Amino acid sequence: MNLVYAFAIAAQMGCGVYLLLSRHGMRILIGIVLLSTATNLLIFVAGGLRFTAPPVIEPGLQVLAAETANALPQALILTAIVIGFALVSFAAALMLKTYRSVGSVLTSDHVDAEALGSPFDREAPRNA
Amino acid sequence: MAWIIIIALAGAAIARPAAELLGKASGWVMSLVPLVLFVLILRHAGDVADGGAVIATMSWVPSLGVDLTLRLDGFSMLFGLLITGIGTLVTIYAGAYFAEKPVADMGRFLALILLFMTAMLGTVLSDDLIVMFVFWELTSLTSFMLIGFDGHKPEARKAAIQSLLVTGGGGLVLFAGILLIGMTLGTFSFTEVLARSDELVASPWAGVIAVLIMIGAFTKSAQVPFHFWLPNAMAAPTPASAYLHSATMVKLGIFLLARFDGVFATMPAFGTTLVIVGSLTMTVAALKALRAEGYKAVLAHSTVASLGILVMLIGLDGEVAAVATVGFILAHALYKAALFFCAGTAIHATGETSLRKLGGLARFLPVTAVAAVLASLSMAGLPPFVGFISKEYLFEAQLTNGWNVVPIVVAVLVNAVMCGVAGVVSIKPFYFKSHRVDAVKHGETPVLLIGPLLLATGGIVIGLFPGGIGDLLIGPAASALYGSPIDVSFQLWHGLTPMLVLSVLVVSIGVAIVIWWDAIHDRLRRHDRLFRLIGDGGYHWVVDGTLNVARLSTRILQNGDQRRYTAVVVAVVVAGLAIALFAGPAGLYIAAPDGSLRVSVTLVLLLSAAGAVATVLGRSLIAALVSVGIVGFAVAVIFMLNGAPDLALTQIAVETLLVILLTAVLLRLPARQRHSRTVGERRRDAALAGAFGLVIFLAVASMSAIPLDMSLTEYFGQTSYLEGFGRNVVNVILVDYRAIDTLGEIAVVAFATIAAWALLRGSGPSKRAKE
Incomplete structure (x- = not known):
């Protein structure tokens, strides 16, 4: 089972990285979504998946029964999911704004702050 | 004694505003500062006469064990007097040298000169090695600013950076040596280091410390292979060259080596290295002096040769070597500063820097010519000048040391070249008829003459009456250098000795060099390749190489392509994870399939x-x-x-x-509509993403083999109902145990919302004219 989990996480992360390397703003966004989903799954697996009962204290008991799922990573992931959502929303707004002001979603066209190529190549003729 | 440093520093601080007020008289007025310091230092002469030392301590950085301890012994007094004495003359001379320049220039120059003087005094007087290092680096910085004084000239900027890189870099090497000393002995006090030198030499770090200190000294004193920066430093205004780059700063390396000669006395390799490096430097510098064209360049190369002689002398053992070192430092400071002053006056008068184009200047600058001849006779080592005495001691030190014949031959030849250079720089521009100069822009003024005349006549007065200066300066200095009192008989006439024979030989060869100067010069100029080899090619190779690496890495890393940046980050993460996986203590370990599919x-x-x-x-x-x-x-x-x-x-x-x-x-x-990446780029990205996935797979697969610490989870499970009053453990963790984290998370969402709203507010689809 551990190897299947590893395979699924690795596949999601690899695809996420591939999309992140794209120059298309939308593909980068999708890459971020994939990566954060895969990361959450990774934390989940790291907490150990021995038991499938939810970590809820049964009525009548004072403490959690022994054979329940690990509650700690769940709490962490719950935070992470929401943060990831905020991140993607902000990135989407940023991309939309960039598209509106620059007129392109390709990062290769976003050259106002920093043009493509080595800075020396452009300085050279100016100095000569 | 701390007043010495304070007065010097105050002088540097007021020099600029004072120059604005005083105008042309500021040279005279500001020269009072070094003059007062000269007298103050001289007043301690009695205290150090018997080889003792005056020590004054102030607590500075007690938490680091760094004290501002000042220590004045015979050797540092010699340096202190040279620094303040020549400093006085330089300040006066600068007043006339900058007379036609804007007052602001003069103020800047005087402030830098006095700041430099402060740094020099601090270096030679401090007993704490850390304090000494701080002042040492300050001399490098002020030297940088003085060489680059004419900042509008590219060659001045280049030379300034070169000297800063070499001497500043050497200073850092020296600092490493000092730290190692502190690590080994637990003290930075030089007095204590000297007292416990046996312990230092016996430690395993001794060799490294000696090498680091030698490199620091060699860079400062322009020894091979760091000899190239000093001639280039002649881009500085001539008063600065006279002061920093002949009389004082470049001798700091000598000062340091002489100080540590006592510490490493029982390490024979130390002295041997110094003799070898000194001899090499002498040879290289003598060759370059014969080939150089500029007036100041010839003097600079001969200065490097003199520094080589001094390094060699420190490498030799014995009382005579100590006396010879001290005598030569004094003699060289006197005649070389005088010659630089004369060169400055000649260049100032004609605007011409090449020695070949100067001739017959004695008609216009008669007194300068006389001063130049007097100084050069001392440099040539002729009696009755002090240069003669110091050269006699030099040969005596060599002969009594039982070294083999090579260093002696080198010393004779180099001294002959110096003798020839002395003749050429004094006689040729002033008396030779060839390339006669017909008119000068500025004549000599009395102020321009005070420095060279005083120094040049000082050379002959000391030569004629060596007894007084021998007791006052040379004896205490040599005793401090040697480590125990020496009975010095600093005399002009030693009788008919082997040294005298060598001196005669030197002078004969020197005269021959003067006569055939142009021929030798022309022949040497043909050997370009040799001189490129002993020039600053190595320095340029290192500097250009560093710049090219920077350019290349910028081209790779900083190329403006978002995709490239991401790729670099991903590649580094992959590499880091792979290294951690494979090089971990357990090596790569993949948990076996657990079978519970x-x-x-x-x-x-x-x-x-x-x-x-x-x-x-x-x-x-x-x-x-x-x-x-x-x-x-x-x-x-x-x-x-x-x-x-x-x-x-x-x-x-x-x-x-x-x-x-x-x-x-x-x-x-x-x-x-189209791919944003080319086929090749997509393949490369796929490979990178695949590598990332593979590393993640290995990491996750090996993760399940690591035992899990469940204590925190158990704690939450035990207490969430009893203390948090909630049955859903996950919820209790979020809103109770980690409530502040959850608050932060909500804040992040809120901030993201505000930022997104600010980005998108009001701006309709108003695109730039791209579509």
């Missing part, structure tokens, strides 16, 4: 993987969005199947929102 979970996981792959392969962005939704919902199902209903709920909600949000964004974007 759950069919439902496996199917959902495979679905999520397929969804991820479809996201990449799908050509349309809508299809990609659908696929990414599949991945998100599949993960939600995984959460559900493993006892995390809260996660599943949140994941489903967020995933739905995300898909809606991204679709809304997508509607406003143009339909995708």
Whole structure:
């Protein structure tokens, strides 16, 4: 089972990285979504998946029964999911704004702050 | 004694505003500062006459054990007197030298000169090695600013940077040596280091310390292979060259070596290295002096040769060597500063720097010519000048040391070249008829004459009456250098000795060099390759190489392409993870399949993987969005199947929102038309992404083999109802145990909302004229 989990996480992360390397703003966004989903799954697996009962204290008991799922990573992931959502929303707004002001979603066209190529190549003729 | 440093520093601080007020008289007025210091130092002469030392301590950085301890012994007094004495003359001379320049220039120059003087005094007087290092680096910095004084000239800037890189870099090497000393002995006090030198030499670090200190000294004193910066430093105004680059700063390396000669006395390799490096430097510098063209360049090369002689002398053992070192430092400071002053006056008068184009200047600058001849006779080592005495001691030190004949031959030849150079720099520009100068721009003024005349006549007066200066300065200095009192008989006439024979030989060869100067000069100029080898080619190779590496790495790393930046980050992460996996203490370890295959979970996981792959392969962005939704919902199902209903709920909600949000964004974007990456780029990205996935797979697979610490989870399970009054442990953790974290999370969401709203507010689809 551990190897299947590893395979699924690795596949999601690899695809996420591939999309992140794209120059298309939308593909980068999708890459971020994939990566954060895969990361959450990774934390989940790291907490150990021995038991499938939810970590809820049964009525009548004072403490959690022994054979329940690990509650700690769940709490962490719950935070992470929401943060990831905020991140993607902000990135989407940023991309939309960039598209509106620059007129392109390709990062290769976003050259106002920093043009493509080595800075020396452009300085050279100016100095000569 | 601390007043010495304070007065010097105050002088440097007021020099600029004072120059604005005083105008042309500021040279005279500011020269009072070094003059007062000269007298102050001289008053201690009695205290150090018997080889003792005056020590004054102030607490400076007590937490680091650094004290501002000042220590004046015979040797540092010699330096202190040279620094303040020549400093006085330089300040006066600068007043006339800058007379035609703007007053602001003069103020800047005087401030730098006095600041430099402060740094020099601090270096030679401090007993604490850390304090000495601080002042040492300050001399490098002021030297940098003085060489680059004419900042509008490119060669001045280049020379300034070169000297800073060499001497500043050497200073850092020296600092490493000092720190090692502190580590070995637990003290930075030089007095204590000297007292416990046996301990230092016996430590395993002794060799490293000696090498580091030698490198620091060699860079400062322009020894091979760092000899190239000093001639280039002649871009500085001539008064600065006279002061920094002949009389004082370049002798700091000598000062340091002489100080540590006592510490490393029992380490024979120390002295041997000094003799070898000194001899090499002498040879190289003598050759370059014969080939040089500029007036100041010839003097600079001969200065390097003199520094080589001094380094060699320190490498020799015995009382005579100590006396010879001290005598030569004094003699050289006197005649070389005088010659620089004369060169400055000649260059100032004609605007011509090449020695070949100067001639017959004695008609216009008669007194300067006389001063130049007097100084050069001392440099040539003729009686009755002090240069003669110091050269006699030099040969005596060599002969009594039983070294083999090579250094003696080198010393004779180099001294002959110096003798020739002395003749050439004094006679040729002033008396030779060839390349006669017919008119001068500025004549000599009395102020320009005070410095060279005083120094040049000082050379002859000391030569004629050596007894007084011998008792006052040379005896105490040599005693301090030698480590125990020496009975010095500093005399002009030693009788008919082998040294006298060598002197005669030197002078004969020197005269021959003067006569055939032009011929030798022309012949040497043909050997370009040799001189490139002993020039500053190595320095340029290192500097250019560093710049090229910087340019190359910028071209690779900083090329403006977002994709490249991401790729670099991913590659580094992959490499870091791979190294951690393979080089970890246990090596690479993959847990065996645990055999507990759950069919439902496996199917959902495979679905999520397929969804991820479809996201990449799908050509349309809508299809990609659908696929990414599949991945998100599949993960939600995984959460559900493993006892995390809260996660599943949140994941489903967020995933739905995300898909809606991204679709809304997508509607406003143009339909995708072309690939943003070339085929090659996509292949490379696929390889990188594959490597990333592989590393993650290995990491996750080996993770399940590591035992899990469940104590925190158990604590939450035990206490969440009893202390947090909640049955859902996950919720209790979020809103109770980690409430502040949850608050932060909500704040992040709020900030993201505000930022997104600010970005998108009011701006309709107003695109730039791209479409």
